[in-house]
Amino acid sequence: MEETWYQENLRVQYKDTDQMGIVHHTNYVSWFEIGRTEWMRYYGLSYHKMEEQGLLLPVMDVNVEYKKPARFDDCVAIFTNVATYSPVRLEFVYEARKISEQAYQSGSGIVLENIEHIGELLAKGSTKHMWVNQKWKPTRIDKTSPKVYQTLKQR
Numbered sequence: 710m711e712e713t714w715y716q717e718n719l720r721v722q723y724k725d726t727d728q729m730g731i732v733h734h735t736n737y738v739s740w741f742e743i744g745r746t747e748w749m750r751y752y753g754l755s756y757h758k759m760e761e762q763g764l765l766l767p768v769m770d771v772n773v774e775y776k777k778p779a780r781f782d783d784c785v786a787i788f789t790n791v792a793t794y795s796p797v798r799l800e801f802v803y804e805a806r807k808i809s810e811q812a813y814q815s816g817s818g819i820v821l822e823n824i825e826h827i828g829e830l831l832a833k834g835s836t837k838h839m840w841v842n843q844k845w846k847p848t849r850i851d852k853t854s855p856k857v858y859q860t861l862k863q864r
Contacts, residue, residue: 712790712822712823713790713820713821713822713864714788714789714790714804714820714821714822714824715744715747715748715751715788715789715790715818715819715820716786716787716788716817716818716819716820716821716824717743717744717747717748717786717787717789717817717818718784718785718786718787718808718812718813718816718817719740719743719784719785719786719787720782720783720784720785720813721779721780721781721782721783721784721785722781723781723782725781726780726781730780730781731778731779731780732778732779732780732783734773734775737773737775737805737831737832737834738771738773738834740785740787740803740805741771741773741787741789741801741803741805741834741836743787744787744788744789744801744803745789745801745803745836747789747817747818748789748790748791748801751818751820752860752864753860754857754860759854759857762853762854762857763842763843763853764840764841764842764848764850764853764854764857765840765841765842765843765845766799766838766839766840766841767838767839767841767845768836768837768838769798769837769838769839770835770836770837771834771835771836772834772835772836773832773833773834774832774833774834775831775832776830776831776832776833777807777829777830777831778831779805779807779831783807784807784808784809784810784812784813785805785806785807785808785831786805786806786808786812786813786817786827786828787803787804787805788803788804788805788806788821788824788827789801789802789803790802790803791861791864792835794861796840796849796850796851796852796858797839797840797847797848797849797850798837798838798839798840799837799838799839799840799861800835800836800837800838801835801836801838802833802834802835803832803833803834803835803836804824804830804832804833805830805831805832805833806824806827806828806829806830806831807828807829807831808827808828809828812827812828840853
């Protein structure tokens with residue numbers, strides 16, 4: 710699979726920190742969700758449109774590996790990529806990286822091929838999902854929505 714990462718920037722809010730002054734560990738999962746949602750929107754796969762088609766994409770597994778703490782007012786880029794996909798399952802990978810103010814100001818919504826040189830790695834992780842219908846029964850995305858499946862294959 711092509712190594713392209715979607716970038717979504719955010720700034721650490723005071724409410725996201727704990728008594729130690731660092732970002733509480735649960736916020737990284739929320740940030741990964743922001744990255745995933747915006748990745749999907751960028752590729753024309755908004756959750757709203759998929760739900761209108763009767764498709765849901767629940768999280769089956771979450772993994773986060775913490776490297777360094779983020780603190781209040783830090784600029785952070787969430788990088789999102791698809792690791793694996795099949796007609797029934799989808800796995801995303803993420804990296805949260807501390808970036809400079811200048812990089813933050815440059816904006817979000819860009820796709821990059823190499824992110825190793827960008828900022829400082831704070832955390833990385835993954836989420837695994839399964840395509841289901843409105844009755845929460847597994848569904849094959851290649852049959853129920855060939856357009857969505859084609860988009861995953863082509864990106």
